[in-house]
Amino acid sequence: MDVVQPIRGEKGATPIGLDADSHGTEHRAIVDTHRHPIGPKLAAKMAERGFYDPKQELPQTNTQDLIGYREFYDLEYAMPKAREEGVTLCLASNGGEVEWFARDLLKVSTGDALKILNDEYLEIRDRYPGEFALMANAHALEENCRPIVEEMLRKGGAKAIAVASSYGDGSDRAFLDSPKAEWLWEFAAANDIVVHIHPPMLSVGHEVLMQYRLNEAVGRPFDSTVNGARMIASGLFDRHPKLQVLIVHMGGELASVLGRLEFNWRLNYKGIRNPPAGKPYKNDRPPSDYFKTNILVDCMGFNPIGLRAAVEMCGVDRVVFGSDYGPIPYGIKEHVQIVEDVLPSPAERELVFWKTSNRVFRLGLVDTDLVTPAFHQSR
Ligand SMILES: [Zn+2]
Numbered sequence: 001m002d003v004v005q006p007i008r009g010e011k012g013a014t015p016i017g018l019d020a021d022s023h024g025t026e027h028r029a030i031v032d033t034h035r036h037p038i039g040p041k042l043a044a045k046m047a048e049r050g051f052y053d054p055k056q057e058l059p060q061t062n063t064q065d066l067i068g069y070r071e072f073y074d075l076e077y078a079m080p081k082a083r084e085e086g087v088t089l090c091l092a093s094n095g096g097e098v099e100w101f102a103r104d105l106l107k108v109s110t111g112d113a114l115k116i117l118n119d120e121y122l123e124i125r126d127r128y129p130g131e132f133a134l135m136a137n138a139h140a141l142e143e144n145c146r147p148i149v150e151e152m153l154r155k156g157g158a159k160a161i162a163v164a165s166s167y168g169d170g171s172d173r174a175f176l177d178s179p180k181a182e183w184l185w186e187f188a189a190a191n192d193i194v195v196h197i198h199p200p201m202l203s204v205g206h207e208v209l210m211q212y213r214l215n216e217a218v219g220r221p222f223d224s225t226v227n228g229a230r231m232i233a234s235g236l237f238d239r240h241p242k243l244q245v246l247i248v249h250m251g252g253e254l255a256s257v258l259g260r261l262e263f264n265w266r267l268n269y270k271g272i273r274n275p276p277a278g279k280p281y282k283n284d285r286p287p288s289d290y291f292k293t294n295i296l297v298d299c300m301g302f303n304p305i306g307l308r309a310a311v312e313m314c315g316v317d318r319v320v321f322g323s324d325y326g327p328i329p330y331g332i333k334e335h336v337q338i339v340e341d342v343l344p345s346p347a348e349r350e351l352v353f354w355k356t357s358n359r360v361f362r363l364g365l366v367d368t369d370l371v372t373p374a375f376h377q378s379r
Pocket of ligand 1: 034248324
């Protein structure tokens with residue numbers, strides 16, 4: 001198979017500034033791994049397709065009940081706000097929405113949609129030098145998008161591959177334990193590239209969730225949960241022991257159902273004379289094990305209980321900072337505060353804020369911890 005060369009910071013290492021302001025507050029490095037920027041071209045396309053009316057005030061909703069804020073449609077407006085709230089580098093992804101972009105918004109093939117998204121990303125990266133690293137968006141179940149993904153990794157310098165946790169709808173909805181996704185796991189594991197997994201716009205069960213914004217609050221994390229359970233149970237991580245995936249939104253609801261997965265795996269179909277084909281668990285290790293070896297999560301969830309559970313589930317070195325800022329028009333500061341409240345240790349906070357991202361995405365950021373004390377003494 002084609003192997004992508006390891007991707008390192010092409011322009012050399014980027015120093016991270018750790019400074020102190022007049023109040024003595026530490027300016028820390030924060031890598032936001034969960035951002036969905038769109039540029040002016042895609043915003044115009046969304047207006048053209050009637051997703052929002054640029055002449056009217058934002059926020060707006062539409063016939064699909066997609067609520068759009070200025071922070072999403074207007075990157076020029078959102079960037080200073082994200083900077084002010086402390087983000088020093090964002091990782092751009094739209095893996096959850098590739099199918100929606102292709103089918104509903106752009107009305108083109110998956111491949112063409114990916115190319116349009118990639119072009120927009122490269123423009124965004126150039127417009128905000130040093131503030132964006134990119135992910136290569138992909139359709140996990142369409143292997144024919146692989147050359148576009150490879151190009152985005154090799155030439156575009158992408159740091160991860162971004163996909164949706166499910167595709168399709170109703171009884172045809174497929175998750176990432178589908179044999180069609182096997183190419184992706186082989187490719188990602190062989191090239192040591194993290195796969196970022198985000199729920200789709202309309203989650204599993206959305207038909208009964210289109211009230212009180214439950215598709216967002218409950219449905220999307222549920223999609224991540226079903227997918228995470230299926231990935232583990234299918235033995236995917238046993239087949240690809242080196243594979244690293246990042247499940248957004250604190251891993252959906254996986255932390256709260258982990259015990260249930262454990263006892264179901266333990267009982268499995270043992271004692272059943274003729275277990276139904278395809279239904280028994282295939283994984284070798286207890287489900288909770290894979291969170292320590294293959295699954296990372298981000299901190300997006302606005303809740304210290306969730307963050308504590310995520311840290312306990314994965315270990316503090318497998319939880320990364322992610323805000324979802326843009327589609328969610330606020331919250332970076334709150335996320336930072338929750339990380340600080342849950343993790344009193346500065347060393348552990350740094351892991352979440354940037355060190356783990358730096359390691360797993362190979363961002364090439366330089367640890368300036370060693371020079372910081374000297375800097376402070378000189379003031
Ligand atoms: Zn998101």
